[in-house]
Amino acid sequence: MPDGGLQLDVTVMGAGLAGMAASIHLAREGFHVICAGPDVRNRQAVGESLDWSAPDLLHALGLSMEKLIADGIATYKRHVTLKLADGFTQHYVPSEWLGQSPFNVELRTLHVDRSLLNEAIYQIALNHDVQFLHERVANIDRDGARVVAVHMADGTRISSPWFIDASGAGASLLPKTFNLPFDEYGPHKTAMWSYFTVSDAIEGTTLYTQERKPPYMEWIWEIPIHPDVISVGYVATGDSVKTMRQQGLSVEEIFRAQLSRNPRFAALLESCEPAPPHVTSFRCRVHSKIAGPNWLVMGEAASMVDPMTSNGVTAALRHAVEGASLIVQSRKLRQIPALKRFLYSVRVASLARFFNSGIEKVLYDWPIRNRIGIGNAGDVYTVPAWSMNAIYARLRPRGVISTMLFGCALSFLLAIASILHVCCRQEDAVFEAQA
Ligand SMILES: Cc1cc2nc3c(=O)[nH]c(=O)nc-3n(C[C@H](O)[C@H](O)[C@H](O)COP(=O)(O)OP(=O)(O)OC[C@H]3O[C@@H](n4cnc5c(N)ncnc54)[C@H](O)[C@@H]3O)c2cc1C
Numbered sequence: 001m002p003d004g005g006l007q008l009d010v011t012v013m014g015a016g017l018a019g020m021a022a023s024i025h026l027a028r029e030g031f032h033v034i035c036a037g038p039d040v041r042n043r044q045a046v047g048e049s050l051d052w053s054a055p056d057l058l059h060a061l062g063l064s065m066e067k068l069i070a071d072g073i074a075t076y077k078r079h080v081t082l083k084l085a086d087g088f089t090q091h092y093v094p095s096e097w098l099g100q101s102p103f104n105v106e107l108r109t110l111h112v113d114r115s116l117l118n119e120a121i122y123q124i125a126l127n128h129d130v131q132f133l134h135e136r137v138a139n140i141d142r143d144g145a146r147v148v149a150v151h152m153a154d155g156t157r158i159s160s161p162w163f164i165d166a167s168g169a170g171a172s173l174l175p176k177t178f179n180l181p182f183d184e185y186g187p188h189k190t191a192m193w194s195y196f197t198v199s200d201a202i203e204g205t206t207l208y209t210q211e212r213k214p215p216y217m218e219w220i221w222e223i224p225i226h227p228d229v230i231s232v233g234y235v236a237t238g239d240s241v242k243t244m245r246q247q248g249l250s251v252e253e254i255f256r257a258q259l260s261r262n263p264r265f266a267a268l269l270e271s272c273e274p275a276p277p278h279v280t281s282f283r284c285r286v287h288s289k290i291a292g293p294n295w296l297v298m299g300e301a302a303s304m305v306d307p308m309t310s311n312g313v314t315a316a317l318r319h320a321v322e323g324a325s326l327i328v329q330s331r332k333l334r335q336i337p338a339l340k341r342f343l344y345s346v347r348v349a350s351l352a353r354f355f356n357s358g359i360e361k362v363l364y365d366w367p368i369r370n371r372i373g374i375g376n377a378g379d380v381y382t383v384p385a386w387s388m389n390a391i392y393a394r395l396r397p398r399g400v401i402s403t404m405l406f407g408c409a410l411s412f413l414l415a416i417a418s419i420l421h422v423c424c425r426q427e428d429a430v431f432e433a434q435a
Helices: 017-028 054-059 065-070 114-127 173-177 238-246 251-260 263-271 312-329 338-364 366-372 374-395 400-434
Strands: 010-013 033-036 074-077 080-084 089-092 109-112 131-133 137-143 146-152 157-159 162-165 182-197 205-209 219-226 229-237 278-287 295-297
Touching: 010 017, 017 033, 017 114, 017 312, 054 065, 054 109, 054 312, 065 074, 065 109, 074 219, 080 374, 089 374, 109 114, 109 219, 114 131, 137 173, 162 173, 162 312, 173 295, 182 238, 182 251, 182 338, 229 238, 229 251, 238 251, 251 263, 278 338, 295 312, 312 338, 338 366, 338 374, 338 400, 366 374, 366 400, 374 400
Parallel strands: 010 033, 010 162, 033 131, 080 205, 162 295
Antiparallel strands: 074 109, 080 089, 137 146, 146 157, 182 229, 182 278, 205 219, 219 229
């Protein structure tokens, strides 16, 4: 190590999905990359039900669908099913037209065992000579709008011409350093999850909700990460979990109580004992201006999308591809041109706003869901969300016109959802007044 600490071409803060993927893309282009952050293999990762755009992004890392299935890292996901306690069931399947020319979208996607996937990506990064430093970034040195160096918790100083922040939603290192503006969506939420052995896993993700018309939706996911293992998680508002905790219930008791309300999980709880649940709290947030002259923010550090959208993994891998390519293109200039920074920020933020605002207005909140029914609300969310994601993957907007046109299309769809939300809320107030 030189006296001044480590010197490389790119410093990536955070060794999660976005950080490792960006490191691989850059290492392939000949950059010397250090990926600095706690060892992802010691972490209980979540993010197991993938959007339809994720398989191509994994393929670009060297992990084809076939390989992931053959290696036991993934199972096929062909649809999403919504189930209510009263027996109501609705399937959401990607439209056939997405599979046809010019989109040619693969109509299957994947569920993944995130521990195995993280390990596989870590090995690919090692094979590309990505250097790992399993320490936390403690401090960041900046000179105006540029990042100069980072200091790790063990005292190591790392300097490089380029920096990537992929430190996740909890840390968001560069947004905090540069005090970047952000918007938040929905209330604080808590998720708790564990794993069950089953004999009847299906090739689809199932979402369960207990009531047809709750004021704010709580839900349970069932994701088959192996043919005989399902991940089961309960998501509720932080306030709702806090109330149950104040009544003296432990996280494990809350998890069991919520699952027991559903006959499928009540039976599973009787037949097998799951490990104590993991728990995490989050609030969906979207930062703006996430690129500087020699730095970029990626993955959840840039924008956290709600788990119900199944879009977090796609977003992390997509940011990694786009961000790495910006650095490659700007290599000789030694800084990312202002327009390219702006367009990257617009693309990342507009997609994340679209997913977060859409799912809050159409499914979590009551007005649209109660007015048109939860099954139809599911269509109102999934058809535009899945289509826009597939169109984005196919068209790959990068220039001014394509980025702006795509942003306008997303804003237009969001405006429709907002108008629908307001109208349904007002209509409901009129009905209540008449009653
Ligand atoms: C409950 C829940 C369910 C989800 N379900 C899905 C799903 O079904 N499908 C889906 O696509 N997505 C899902 N997601 C989202 C998905 O898990 C994430 O979007 C994705 O893993 C984000 O990857 P990332 O690399 O951006 O962040 P992370 O995976 O959070 O990685 C960030 C890394 O940075 C490290 N770090 C933190 N602080 C520092 C520091 N100071 N210095 C250095 N490193 C640091 C962390 O240790 C971590 O390894 C879910 C999320 C939640 C919360």
